[in-house]
Amino acid sequence: MTSRWNTCALAGRSEEQVALVEAYTKAQGMWRNPGDEPVFTSTLELDMGSVEASLAGPKRPQDRVALSDVPKAFAASNALEVNVAQKDHRPVDYVLNGHQYQLPDGAVVIAAITSCTNTSNPSVLMAAGLFGEKGGRAWAKTSAMGQGLAGTGFQSGIGLPGAGQTDAVP
Structure with missing residues (x-):
């Protein structure tokens, strides 16, 4: 079983579902064995300097x-x-965990990193950790959520949401 199918199994898919996906991708011509050279019908060039946060x-x-x-x-x-x-x-007065706060107009109340792309990027994770520890306010909810193996492997036991779960403002 390739790593892609290990991912399916780790995501809770049954052996039958994994076999169905494999059969479908082979029937549609989307299957590629490890080591096979990929064939592209077109390519895309992207100037990374044009990408903006x-x-x-x-x-x-x-x-x-x-x-x-x-x-x-x-x-x-x-x-x-x-x-x-x-x-x-005007700021809104409220109490959180027994402490009085003022929530200023325009405050960021959720700061989250989502998707396996960002949660697999060490520099983004370090910046998020610094924000969560140093830059966050008591009323700002911070979280990180990964979708892939690289993103979810480190989450075990540290209170981060699992794949398909994230935070929201009630």
Whole structure:
């Protein structure tokens, strides 16, 4: 069994499901044995210098905002706020674990790393760890979640969500 099928088995797939996926990929011409030279019908060139970090939001997770545009996007979305009671942008007082806090307007309340790509990148993990330990506030939920073997192998026993699970603001 190749590592890809080990991954299927580790993800809780039965032997029957693994065999079905293998049969299907072979029938569709998508199967490749280890050591076989891949054949591509086309290639894509990407200038890595054109790649820019981005954030989801500020209102909907499917909205992608370039990191350099975050202040402008946040100001624009804040100007559209319809809740008249919050137009003055005062902080919200609340108690968490017996301590009094003020949640400032525009606060980041979830900082998460998701997907096996990011959770397999040591520099991203180090930055996330530093943010979680040094930069996070008591009211900011921090988490990391991996989807692949590289991302989930280190999660065992340290309280991180498993594959397919993540955090949300209630």
